[in-house]
Amino acid sequence: MKLTDKPIWIAIQYFCVLFLTFCFVGLIVSDFLFIWFIVLLIWLFIPALVVACISFISSIICNSRHKKILLILNVINILLFLFPFINPSGKCDADIMENHYTEYGGRMEQIYRNLYNKITPGCYVHIEFEHGDVSIFHFSNGSGEIESNWNPSEEKIDSLLTQSGLDRKSLAWLEKELDQIGCISISLKAIPDAPYCIGFRRVGMGKYDYEIYHIPLSPDEQKKINESDASIVYTPFVVFEYGGGAIGSQNFIGKDEYLKKKKQLHRETDR
Numbered sequence: 356m357k358l359t360d361k362p363i364w365i366a367i368q369y370f371c372v373l374f375l376t377f378c379f380v381g382l383i384v385s386d387f388l389f390i391w392f393i394v395l396l397i398w399l400f401i402p403a404l405v406v407a408c409i410s411f412i413s414s415i416i417c418n419s420r421h422k423k424i425l426l427i428l429n430v431i432n433i434l435l436f437l438f439p440f441i442n443p444s445g446k447c448d449a450d451i452m453e454n455h456y457t458e459y460g461g462r463m464e465q466i467y468r469n470l471y472n473k474i475t476p477g478c479y480v481h482i483e484f485e486h487g488d489v490s491i492f493h494f495s496n497g498s499g500e501i502e503s504n505w506n507p508s509e510e511k512i513d514s515l516l517t518q519s520g521l522d523r524k525s526l527a528w529l530e531k532e533l534d535q536i537g538c539i540s541i542s543l544k545a546i547p548d549a550p551y552c553i554g555f556r557r558v559g560m561g562k563y564d565y566e567i568y569h570i571p572l573s574p575d576e577q578k579k580i581n582e583s584d585a586s587i588v589y590t591p592f593v594v595f596e597y598g599g600g601a602i603g604s605q606n607f608i609g610k611d612e613y614l615k616k617k618k619q620l621h622r623e624t625d626r
Contacts, residue, residue, distance in 0.1 A: 368410040371403035372428045379435035447556045447563045449613035452595045459536040466532045474545045475520035483540035566594040
């Protein structure tokens with residue numbers, strides 16, 4: 356009996372292929388949290404990937420029922436792996452952010468104003484949604500210490516809403532408004548003229564944000580912000596920001612090309 360026909364090898368292939376299916380589906384459904392799951396199980400993920408590759412190659416010649424099933428499962432895994440790369444919502448760059456802000460910048464300001472008028476003066480909130488649920492709720496009462504909460508319980512959410520001057524109705528309204536403009540979070544301080552942040556999109560471990568100012572940034576401030584590899588000054592009022600997470604790159608990919616293109620457009624316009 357060949358190795359590929361032995362029951363133990365067939366069982367190992369099924370386990371590895373289905374484990375990868377579970378991982379890839381998890382990345383699509385909850386990429387921000389599931390990446391940590393894969394990092395913790397990297398010792399299992401890499402061998403499973405190797406076995407799946409071997410399984411795919413050996414299953415191309417479908418001369419048994421198990422090989423046919425494994426080939427179908429491997430093809431499904433390949434499609435799941437490629438999905439984030441072909442899914443428009445799984446991509447982001449400065450051009451995408453510019454086009455999105457051009458369309459929804461006014462709505463962002465309306466959402467901010469509405470929420471600003473509701474929250475307790477002096478406090479800070481950061482609320483992020485994932486698939487309709489609150490995935491992050493950071494809060495500060497103005498003392499300078501921020502209470503960070505990832506995947507808070509319903510009881511914790513109720514407590515934070517009370518402290519921040521909001522309620523469930525406000526939370527439902529916020530989730531709906533952000534979803535309608537294709538964004539996922541908002542951060543703001545209930546302090547006059549303090550900038551606020553609209554979270555646009557997560558891609559892998561990274562997150563793209565709009566930092567929006569009420570008072571225009573001075574030329575020196577713009578220069579300092581542009582010196583950061585993670586920030587792009589779009590206008591004196593708007594900055595595109597990228598955060599790579601705890602272990603990701605902190606560079607805003609494509610920044611130099613975007614700034615060169617903007618500079619060239621300004622030159623052509625000034626002629």
